[in-house]
Amino acid sequence: MRGDLPDGSTQRGGLLADTLVELADTLGDEGEPDVPLRRLAGRAVRLTGAAAAGVLLADESGDLRVVGASCEPARLLTAVGPGPDCHRRGTAVAVIEMGGGALPADFTRRALASGYAAVFAVPVRHREEVVGALVLFRAVPGELPAHSAAVARSLADAAAVGVLQRRARRHHQRLAAQLQTALDSRIPVEQVKGVLAERWHVSVDDAFALLRAHARAHHLRIADLAAGILAGTASLPPPGGDTA
Incomplete structure (x- = not known):
């Protein structure tokens, strides 16, 4: 039962539910359609235990931009490296050890200097349509815990639904x-x-x-x-x- 969960788990569960609803909501303020996406980075940090996070979004022309980040180093790093690669491939990217040679030397140097030892990118996609990437930075090397990976996928999937439904509505309008x-x-x-x-x-x-x-x-x-x-x-x- 929910009442038997630790307080922290209960709070995280409520935050996750609220965030998923906000991301998938297509009836929000059309004047600020990216507000839930800007919040997503900070929520992802709290919900997955990552040290930092950033959100990439491709506009309807396919141009990528960082729409949200939990801090400035994450914003700069989200714009290059695994995030764009994840969006381009449409599949998750995992680098469990930043110094392992899997990433460009400049990215690795900047990430390590910011205190990040591993990076994970999850595509923001719905079926075959990829509209961005959610990028998580960890302070310790190693795989992203299974629970955190599942939460990240849920957040990315909900974000994709919200983005695509808003775009479909604007198209019809x-x-x-x-x-x-x-x-x-x-x-x-x-x-x-x-x-x-x-x-x-x-x-x-x-x-x-x-x-x-x-x-x-x-x-x-x-x-x-x-x-x-x-x-x-x-x-x-x-x-x-x-x-x-």
Whole structure:
């Protein structure tokens, strides 16, 4: 039972649950969509026992940036080395001993100088789509404990769900806005087609052909010409008139 767990375990369990909800929540403040990701690094340190952590996120163009780190050394190191490699490969990267030659000498030197003896990177991914990496730095060499590794994977998976769902929602919002713009542009065109057809005693299709020809001849958008005609700020010569 939960009540039988030590207080520390209970608190960590509650923090983990809260963090997973925050990361996967897609209804938060759209003005600050990266807030849960910025918090993730500090939460990861508390939940996994790592000495430091950083979070990499790829934008929709694929460009990587550090969106959160528990300290400045971790921020600088997250931007290079295992983090980008993890994102590129889409699989976890583990370096259990920083001085073992598995990493570039400059990265190793800077990491050791910051007090880090091992580094682990977990892909922020959902199914086949990888959007970043969660990077953990340990002060002692050795494998990441199984429990800590499981927590890190859960955090990374929840972050991926939140990021991708927010992006999907923004995509749908952009499509809806584009469709609304197209509809708003189409309404005056349809109205003018009817007006011209009645005025000139031609078919609606012929009226539209005349409207389109005039717009092209004068390098105008059809919707703008139609709106101008309705507002009385533009005119269209009748069939047979001068369209130049």
